[in-house]
Amino acid sequence: ADYASAATFDAAKYDDPNAVMPTTGANNGLKLADLTGVAYDDPKWEQLLDELTVNDLFSLTADGGYHTVGVESIGLSATEDCDGPTGVHSNYNPAAGPSYPGTVMLACTWNQPLAKARGEQIAKECAEINCTGWYAPAMNIHRSAFGGRNFEYYSECGVLSGLTAAAEVSGATENGLICYVKHFAFNDQDNYRQNNICTWLNEQSAREIYLKAV
Secondary structure, X not given: OOOOOOOOOOHHHHOOOOOOOOOOOOOOOOOHHHHOOOOOOOHHHHHHHHOOOHHHHHHHHHOOOOEEOOEXXXXXXXXXXXXXXXXXXXXXXXXXXXXXXXXXXXXXXOOHHHHHHHHHHHHHHHHHXXXXXXXXXXXXXXXXXXXXXXXXOOOOOHHHHHHXXXXXXXXXXXXXXXXXXXXXXXXXXXXXXXXXXXXXXXXXXXXXXXXXXX
C-alpha cells in the first residue's frame, strides 16, 4: 500500500524539467463578462487566464476562503460565499438560513424534483444575505460509519448521490447561485483530514464507489 502524506510528500520527484511556465500579465483585451455563455473549453478562457498576473493568481488561491477577491484587470467582482450542505451559514457573515434535514434524508426520497426545489430555495436564501457562492453540495460516500460528516452526504450509492446532487445543483444554479461541490471522494475522516487523511482503497473501489458520484 502507498501512504500519501503532506508531511512526507517530495514535490521535487514530480518536477518536470521541460515544463513551461504559464503566460501571465498578457494584454488580450478580454474581460470576464466577455465570456458569458462561452463554452468552458473555448480557447478564450486560456486567453483570459493569461491576463492574470502572478499576484492575481496568488490572491485568488491564498485568500479564497468564503469569498473571492476582486481582480480589476479582468473585471472580476469580489464575492462572498456561504457554507452549509444542510443549511446556509458562514464563518464571516452573521446571517444564516434555516437548517434542513440531513442530506441523506433527501436522497432517501429518490425524488429529484424535491432535490431541485431545495437547491432553488437555498439560492433564494443566499441572495437574501448577499452570498454569491455556496460550498455545497457535499458528495462523499457513506462507505464508513465513522465518517464525521455523513449527515451532509447523500448515500452509499455513487449513482444515487450523483443524480440527487445534479438535481440540487440545477435548482441552485438556475437561480444564480454558484455551487462548489466538495468532499466528493475519499474523505472518510474529519479529524486531520487536511493533513493526514488515511483512506484505504484500490483503483476499483475508487472508480466503482466514490467516482461514480461525479
